Structure formats: C-alpha cells, structure tokens
Amino acid sequence: MGLIEGVMRLVFGGGRNVVAQTAEVFRVNAEADAQRGFETQAAALNQFGAEFAVPRRGAFDRFMDGLNRLPRPAMAIGTMGLFVAAMIDPIWFAERMQGIALVPEPLWWLLGAIVSFYFGARHQAKGQDFQRSVAESIARVPQVVENTKRLRELRAEGVGTADTNGDQQLAQAALKSTGNPALDDWKRSLV
Structure with missing residues (x-):
C-alpha cells in the first residue's frame, strides 16, 4: 500500500x-x-x-454640433420659402430681389465657394460610398450569372426537359393521344 x-x-x-x-x-x-x-x-x-466611446461633451460642443447641422435644411427651407413668398406677395418678393441685385459680384463668388465646399464634401463622401457599392455589385456578377444559368436550366421549355431516359413505356404513354373534351366539343360544333 x-x-x-x-x-x-x-x-x-x-x-x-x-x-x-x-x-x-x-x-x-x-x-x-x-x-x-x-x-x-x-x-x-x-x-x-x-x-x-463618445466622451462626455459640454453644452458648447452640443450646441456647435446642432449648429453644424443647420445650413442644409435652412438653405432648402429658405429656398422653398422664397417660392412661396413670390406666389403670395409678388411685390414684397420683387422688393427683396432688388436688394439682392445690389450685392457685389465678389460676394456672390464667395458665397458660391462656401456652398460648393460645404455641399461638395458631402457629395464626395456619398460618391465614394456609391462607387464602393458599385464595386460590390460587380463582384457579385459571376454568382448572379451562374444562378441565372441554373434557373434557366429548370425551365420547362428547355430541350430534354421531358426526356424519358430510355423508358419505352413512359415514351409511348407520352406520345399516346388522350381525349380533350374541349377540343372534341369544338370539332363537333364545326360539323
């Protein structure tokens, strides 16, 4: 032990x-x-x-984030508002447009550049996302072609779909004419 x-x-x-x-x-x-x-x-x-993780943000940071989200909706709503104002009070609208006519051309160029950069960055990001999705779609093309080919092979119109594989009884049964009551009635109505 x-x-x-x-x-x-x-x-x-x-x-x-x-x-x-x-x-x-x-x-x-x-x-x-x-x-x-x-x-x-x-x-x-x-x-x-x-x-x-998003660090705890102060009131100023939250306010600035909200302010950064305002220009696109403000421009869209403002433009729609101009159309509505032109329809409701054309004289008031014409007076405001006369004021805009006094804006110097360099200021228009500056506004155009600011708006272009603001919307251009978003357009570029969306364009890159679109290109990425196109590349993903193109990568799936061979699989889609193969799936389509297989689905077409399943169609009843395809050659060999009703192939009897050498079964003589099945071949004779397929060739044997069975009655068609609708066709028989139609033939009788012609006589």
Missing part, C-alpha cells in the same frame, strides 16, 4: 498532475485554450468600445 501511495503522491501530489502536464505537451488544454480565447475576445471588444 505504501508503494502505490508513494507513486500516486509522486504523480499527483503537491497540487500538480504529471499526466495532465505531460499530455499538454502533445495536445492543447481545451479549457485553458478557451479561457485564452475568451480573454483575447474580451480585450478586443474593450478596445473597440473604447475607440468608439
């Missing part, structure tokens, strides 16, 4: 397992591997979360 106890204490004693430690040389410990994978994934998620 003492010999077996000594061997067991040698193998499993002291909080270690020689068999498990030896096996881990040849095969990864699944539990430890899963724990390492979990820790790696948790660290990546924490990093992504920190990257996209």
Whole structure:
C-alpha cells in the first residue's frame, strides 16, 4: 500500500498532475485554450468600445454640433420659402430681389465657394460610398450569372426537359393521344 501511495503522491501530489502536464505537451488544454480565447475576445471588444466611446461633451460642443447641422435644411427651407413668398406677395418678393441685385459680384463668388465646399464634401463622401457599392455589385456578377444559368436550366421549355431516359413505356404513354373534351366539343360544333 505504501508503494502505490508513494507513486500516486509522486504523480499527483503537491497540487500538480504529471499526466495532465505531460499530455499538454502533445495536445492543447481545451479549457485553458478557451479561457485564452475568451480573454483575447474580451480585450478586443474593450478596445473597440473604447475607440468608439463618445466622451462626455459640454453644452458648447452640443450646441456647435446642432449648429453644424443647420445650413442644409435652412438653405432648402429658405429656398422653398422664397417660392412661396413670390406666389403670395409678388411685390414684397420683387422688393427683396432688388436688394439682392445690389450685392457685389465678389460676394456672390464667395458665397458660391462656401456652398460648393460645404455641399461638395458631402457629395464626395456619398460618391465614394456609391462607387464602393458599385464595386460590390460587380463582384457579385459571376454568382448572379451562374444562378441565372441554373434557373434557366429548370425551365420547362428547355430541350430534354421531358426526356424519358430510355423508358419505352413512359415514351409511348407520352406520345399516346388522350381525349380533350374541349377540343372534341369544338370539332363537333364545326360539323
């Protein structure tokens, strides 16, 4: 009994397992591997979360964000308002347009540049998104062509669709004329 106890204490004693430690040389410990994978994934998620976390912003920052969102809607609504004003009170509208006629040409150029840059940046971003979506669509073309080809093969009009594969009884049954009551009635009405 003492010999077996000594061997067991040698193998499993002291909080270690020689068999498990030896096996881990040849095969990864699944539990430890899963724990390492979990820790790696948790660290990546924490990093992504920190990257996209929005710091607490003050009233001034929120006010400026709101102010940055105003020009496009203000210009669109203002332009529509001008059309409505021209229809409701043409004299009032004409008086205002006379005032705009006095604006010097360099100021118009400046306004045009500001509006172009403001809307141009958005147009460029949307254009790049559009080009990306076109590239993705083009990448799917071979799969769509293959799917279309397969679907066309399933059509009943295709050659060989009704092929009997050499089954003589099936071929004779397909060629055998069966009665068509509607056609028979039509033929009788002609006589």
